[in-house]
Amino acid sequence: MPYKQPVSILLIIHTPELDVLLLERNEFGNAWQSVTGSRENDEALIETARRELMEETGIRVELEQIRDWQQSQDFEIFEIWRHRYAPGVTHNTEHVFSVELAQVCEIEIAAREHQRYKWVNWRQAIEMVFSPSNAEALRQLPERCPSH
Template sequence: MTYKQPVSVLVLIHTRDLRVLLLERNDFANAWQSVTGSREGEEHLSDTARREVAEETGIDAGLYTLRDWQCCTDFEIYEIWRHRYPPGVTTNTEHVFSLEVPAEIAVRLAPREHRRFQWLDWHAAAEAVFSPSNAEALRQLPQRIAN
């Protein structure tokens, strides 16, 4: 088995008026989230962000403005997903990005990962996500994109 690296990205996909795309996980009922995924090999984190956006939504991030927030959060990996990481690994470092799209564009979900999507305003999205780090990033979105 190939283990995941405990280094990942969180990508908030949003419109200029702060409508945010959320995806519902297949393996965790009612778990809404932004795009997330682990770095593969030695790829740059911005490349991880672009790859994960394409894999999970079908959106070509190269067509839009991808912002690296230059911040990260360490969090404990949920027990149900620890088997995906090397033995003894319990913490992941998540790097935050945002991707501005012109409108609520069409999404093509990865059926093995997600079952539904929705666009919500940023504060409703922050309340809907299951991950505390995702919620915190969503709360910071208005200030982050204003800069």
């Protein structure tokens, strides 16, 4: 299996009322997050966001529905996941995107990655996510949300 690229997306899925979809990771309980995933080959990052959304939730959207925040942050890759990257790779650059859905919906969870999902208010989501970069993006959601 080829190594993952240390370039990824964070995709916040939300409603106009700022209810946010969170997924619980399989590796350890109570590790909630937004949709995330690494770029594959040379795909555009917005394509990575659309692909990961479909793979992790079954939700299909048009590229125009995805908002590129033009924001990224570097973070240290958790030790538990470093084996997925080339030897010596310790940091990842994460690019932030969001997509607004008309309302809360059922999803098709990717059982290989996540064990359950919840829709919660954005303020509650900030407290639930394990990733500091995910929490920071959620704090910015109200000002970035086109319908809010």
